[in-house]
Amino acid sequence: MNAYLHIPFCTSICSYCDFTSFAGQESKITAYVEALCIEISNSSLAGPLRTVYFGGGTPSLLPPDQLGKILRSLQSKAGFDPEIEISMEANPETVDLERLKSYRSLGVNRLSFGAQAFQKEILRKMGRGHEWDRVEKAYSDARQAGFENINLDLMFGLAEQTLEMFEISIQKTLSLKPDHLSLYALQVEEGTPLAKQVKEGLVLPTEDEVADEYALAQAALSQNGFEQYEVSNFAVPGKSCRHNWNIWRGEDYWGFGVGAVGTVQGVRHSHGEDLTEYIRQFKKGQGDTIQLENLSPSIQAFEKLMLGLRTHQGVSKKELEQYATTNQVSFQAKFDLFEKKGFLSFASNHYKVTPKGYFVLNGLLEALVA
Ligand code: SF4
Missing domain, CATH: 3.20.20.70 (Aldolase class I)
Structure with missing residues (x-):
C-alpha cells in the first residue's frame, strides 16, 4: 500500500x-x-x-x-x-x-x-x-x-x-x-x-x-x-x-489531508479544499468533506492506458484493443500516424511514447477518447 x-x-x-x-x-x-x-x-x-x-x-x-x-x-x-x-x-x-x-x-x-x-x-x-x-x-x-x-x-x-x-x-x-x-x-x-x-x-x-x-x-x-x-x-x-x-502502475494509494486524493479498490476519495473545515471536521472524528466516486471499469481501463503511456513501459496492444472495442474507439489509424511521425514506437506488442512524443502526449491521449 x-x-x-x-x-x-x-x-x-x-x-x-x-x-x-x-x-x-x-x-x-x-x-x-x-x-x-x-x-x-x-x-x-x-x-x-x-x-x-x-x-x-x-x-x-x-x-x-x-x-x-x-x-x-x-x-x-x-x-x-x-x-x-x-x-x-x-x-x-x-x-x-x-x-x-x-x-x-x-x-x-x-x-x-x-x-x-x-x-x-x-x-x-x-x-x-x-x-x-x-x-x-x-x-x-x-x-x-x-x-x-x-x-x-x-x-x-x-x-x-x-x-x-x-x-x-x-x-x-x-x-x-x-x-x-x-x-x-x-x-x-x-x-x-x-x-x-x-x-x-x-x-x-x-x-x-x-x-x-x-x-x-x-x-x-x-x-x-x-x-x-x-x-x-x-x-x-x-x-x-x-x-x-x-x-x-495502477497500485492503490490513500490520500490524507486537505485537498488530497487517493484510489483504493476502484473507489476514488477526494478531500475538500477548506483548511479550517478539514481541521474542524476531522478533530471531531468526522470525514464529511470526503467525496467518494466508484470508478467504472471503462474509466479504470482508460486511466491504466493513460498512465502506461506516460511511462517508458508503454501499453500492450492487446489492452488497447480491448479498451477500444468496449468503448467503441478507433485508435489504430491515429496510432499508425503517430508511429510514422516518430511520436510512438511499437515493439514486442507494446506501444511506447518516444522522447519526441512525450511533448505531444496530450494529443496522443486524445486518440483514446475521440
Ligand atoms: S505556493 Fe507552495 S505549493 Fe504552490 S508552487 Fe509555491 S511552494 Fe509549491
Whole structure:
C-alpha cells in the first residue's frame, strides 16, 4: 500500500500555483497534524506501507516533532515495509542541516527540492522564496544529513527565460549530481496571479521554444546517465520515485489531508479544499468533506492506458484493443500516424511514447477518447 499526505502550508504563494496551499497559516500546523492523525487512525488503511509521500504545499515547514507524530500514526495504523520509501517535498529556504538530520532520523529517505530555475530574476518573478545559493546549501546539507536519494524540480516554458538561460539552469542542476530530476512545463491555471499577468500582457515562450527547451533537457539528461521513465521524470539507475511509479502502475494509494486524493479498490476519495473545515471536521472524528466516486471499469481501463503511456513501459496492444472495442474507439489509424511521425514506437506488442512524443502526449491521449 502507498500513502500520500498533503501538507498545505507555504510561506508565500507562487504566481503560478494551483495547488491546495495556504500562506501565513503556520499557526494551524499543530491542529492540522492532530486532525491528520485522527483521519489516519479512523481510516481503514491497511498495510504494510511500501511508500509514503509528503507533498504540498511545503512539507518542510513541518517541525520534526510534528512529522514524527504523523509517521507514528501511520506506523501504528498500518505498519511499514522494511524497505519503505518515505519521500518529502522541501523548499530550499525552509531547511537547515539540523532539521534535515532530524527528518532523516525519523525515517525520511528521499527528498525533493523545488529548485525551479537558476536565475534570480526568474525565481523572483515566479514568486519563489529562494535564490540558487539556497538550493546549493540545502542540497549539500541534505547530503551531509545522510540523504542518498535527492530529487530536484526544475521548470521550463518560463517567462523571460531564454533557451540559453534554461541551459544554464540544467547545467547548474546537473553539477550538483542529483539522483533524480523532475521537469515541469509552466501551466497557466485560471484564477492564479500568473493568469492575470498573462491577460495583462506577460509574454510566455512560444510552443516551439518550449519544445526546444524540453528537447534540450532530454538530451542533456540522457548524456549524464539519466533515464526518462515518465513524461516529467528522469532518474539515474535505481533511483526512480517508487511512490509515483507504483501509482502510475495502477497500485492503490490513500490520500490524507486537505485537498488530497487517493484510489483504493476502484473507489476514488477526494478531500475538500477548506483548511479550517478539514481541521474542524476531522478533530471531531468526522470525514464529511470526503467525496467518494466508484470508478467504472471503462474509466479504470482508460486511466491504466493513460498512465502506461506516460511511462517508458508503454501499453500492450492487446489492452488497447480491448479498451477500444468496449468503448467503441478507433485508435489504430491515429496510432499508425503517430508511429510514422516518430511520436510512438511499437515493439514486442507494446506501444511506447518516444522522447519526441512525450511533448505531444496530450494529443496522443486524445486518440483514446475521440
Ligand atoms: S511552494 Fe509549491 S505549493 Fe507552495 S505556493 Fe509555491 S508552487 Fe504552490
